[in-house]
Amino acid sequence: MRLLIDNLDGKGPLDYSAFVEPGKSAILSRKLNALAELKVRLIANGAAFTVPAVNARLELVLNNGTALFTGYVTAAPTPVYFGYGDT
Numbered sequence: 001m002r003l004l005i006d007n008l009d010g011k012g013p014l015d016y017s018a019f020v021e022p023g024k025s026a027i028l029s030r031k032l033n034a035l036a037e038l039k040v041r042l043i044a045n046g047a048a049f050t051v052p053a054v055n056a057r058l059e060l061v062l063n064n065g066t067a068l069f070t071g072y073v074t075a076a077p078t079p080v081y082f083g084y085g086d087t
Helices: none
Strands: 002-006 027-029 037-039 057-061 067-072
Touching: none
Parallel strands: none
Antiparallel strands: 002 057, 027 037, 057 067
């Protein structure tokens, strides 16, 4: 699967698949008479990482090109720092 995010900055959709937290996958939930929701945790592991902007367009697609989810970032990403809360 590939996670594509277009931050609407003129660069087009960028592949964020390498930034998905290792060992975890995107959680896609669909409910009757409700909007589909995608939850994914991203790890910034280099200078190439750009924090997704609010209203950025998301696409979760299979390797064969089949779209599983399309939507938008609805809230500002919440940073969690390594070592946060540790003594």
